Amino acid sequence: MNLIFSNRKISGILTVVxxxxxxxxxxxxxFNFPERRxxxxxxxxxxxxxxxxxxxxxxxxxxxxxxxxxxxxxxxDRDEFDALIVVTQSPDYIMPATSSVxxxxxxxxxxxxxxxxxxxxxxxxIGLMQGFLLLDQPSIQRxxxxxxxxxxxxxxxxxxxxxxxxxxxxxxxxxxxxxxxTPIYMNLKMDGTRRDVxxxxxxxxxxxxxxxxxxxxxxxxxxxxxxxxxxxxxSAVFNFVQVEVPPMIDDLLxxxxxxxxxVDMFLFHQPNRFMLEKLADKMGVPYEKMPANIVExxxxxxxxxxxxxxxxxxxxxxxxxxxxxxxxxxxxxxxWASMLMRIGPMRFCEMITF
Amino acid sequence: xxxxxxxxxxxxxxxxxxxxxxxxxFEEWDSLTVLSVIVMVDGDYRINLSAAEIRDCRTGQGLLxxxxxxxxx
Numbered sequence: 001m002n003l004i005f006s007n008r009k010i011s012g013i014l015t016v017v018x019x020x021x022x023x024x025x026x027x028x029x030x031f032n033f034p035e036r037r038x039x040x041x042x043x044x045x046x047x048x049x050x051x052x053x054x055x056x057x058x059x060x061x062x063x064x065x066x067x068x069x070x071x072x073x074x075x076x077d078r079d080e081f082d083a084l085i086v087v088t089q090s091p092d093y094i095m096p097a098t099s100s101v102x103x104x105x106x107x108x109x110x111x112x113x114x115x116x117x118x119x120x121x122x123x124x125x126i127g128l129m130q131g132f133l134l135l136d137q138p139s140i141q142r143x144x145x146x147x148x149x150x151x152x153x154x155x156x157x158x159x160x161x162x163x164x165x166x167x168x169x170x171x172x173x174x175x176x177x178x179x180x181x182t183p184i185y186m187n188l189k190m191d192g193t194r195r196d197v198x199x200x201x202x203x204x205x206x207x208x209x210x211x212x213x214x215x216x217x218x219x220x221x222x223x224x225x226x227x228x229x230x231x232x233x234x235s236a237v238f239n240f241v242q243v244e245v246p247p248m249i250d251d252l253l254x255x256x257x258x259x260x261x262x263v264d265m266f267l268f269h270q271p272n273r274f275m276l277e278k279l280a281d282k283m284g285v286p287y288e289k290m291p292a293n294i295v296e297x298x299x300x301x302x303x304x305x306x307x308x309x310x311x312x313x314x315x316x317x318x319x320x321x322x323x324x325x326x327x328x329x330x331x332x333x334x335x336w337a338s339m340l341m342r343i344g345p346m347r348f349c350e351m352i353t354f
Numbered sequence: 355x356x357x358x359x360x361x362x363x364x365x366x367x368x369x370x371x372x373x374x375x376x377x378x379x380f381e382e383w384d385s386l387t388v389l390s391v392i393v394m395v396d397g398d399y400r401i402n403l404s405a406a407e408i409r410d411c412r413t414g415q416g417l418l419x420x421x422x423x424x425x426x427x
Contacts, residue, residue: 033384037382037384037386040386041386044386044390161385221384221385233405234385234389235385235388235389235392235404235405236404236405238389238392238393239392239402239404242396242402243402278393281397
């Protein structure tokens with residue numbers, strides 16, 4: 001479906017990454033795979049370092065650390081936002097919502113709408129959409145959109161499909177109204193028939209976690225994981241992205257009456273360098289317009305990767321000027337979404353370490 | 355199409371893949387090479403294969419048949 005917004009802007013982005021950095025080379029002995037093949041995997045996919053929480057760190061911990069930084073540095077006033085959206089697949093609890101946990105721990109005002117959204121790699125786009133919709137309400141002046149995940153805690157260290165690329169982190173994005181009426185175009189699709197491609201089988205009501213779901217078993221490729229772990233059908237995800245994303249971007253540009261050349265930067269979700277370069281090849285986008293370097297520095301932290309791509313590669317540019325950006329996220333659900341919007345000049349765009 | 359098995363041989367880092375060769379018999383035949391075959395076939399023939407379809411092929415000939423079948427669709 002096509003959506004359109006106007007008079008909305010991103011006024012600031014803060015990303016929070018864990019200090020704990022691990023490297024593929026140090027971890028590859030965990031994989032049931034000859035070292036030579038692991039090094040080939042590293043080379044082909046573009047794996048190197050990733051940032052993971054150390055110990056039982058939760059989404060609310062990373063987020064509160066970030067929000068307190070914003071309050072302390074006068075980048076955000078604690079009383080001057082009216083909605084807190086938390087997009088995560090690794091909430092602190094099944095209930096209550098992590099947004100309520102954050103509101104309570106920080107002692108935020110009661111005139112506040114707290115909302116959790118269960119979304120992954122398309123979660124930045126879904127969060128922007130919800131935030132822009134909330135800004136229709138006059139009493140909502142400013143929305144704080146949080147994307148945060150600590151999925152490394154759910155990935156088996158012996159799973160070379162997922163462990164080398166997983167990353168943890170949080171981003172805090174400030175959404176506000178603006179006088180600039182330049183339309184923001186969005187395109188969104190979902191396909192629940194392919195819901196099993198990315199999932200954590202146990203831990204919900206369908207299959208509660210138990211000693212049985214914690215038993216490690218070997219798959220056809222020699223990876224060890226349990227039903228409590230995240231499992232991804234990597235080649236199905238690859239095919240999904242290569243088949244669905246290029247026509248989605250074509251549709252988006254056509255709806256907006258724009259051409260590929262009108263876009264300054266393609267800021268896409270970061271599954272790995274390999275998948276993004278194949279996507280750029282297919283779309284005819286030069287690599288310098290599509291950053292693909294987040295997984296090798298921080299890992300793939302689901303909905304956090306687009307803010308990380310901006311903060312890592314463009315932080316000075318988006319504070320100083322305005323760029324035409326094409327955003328796209330694709331993942332669990334399956335969900336794929338894209339947005340064409342002007343980004344910047346922002347009040348701030350920073351990265352801090354937890 | 356005659357090129358296909360030469361490309362597979364390149365991916366598997368061997369001199370040759372013959373139609374009768376069992377793919378699983380190659381030392382390098384694993385999830386990473388299957389993904390490389392998906393990418394190669396997508397790039398060269400504009401055909402999307404799934405990992406399961408490739409694994410079901412068993413032999414070089416099986417892969418040739420699969421791509422030929424998909425190409426005519």
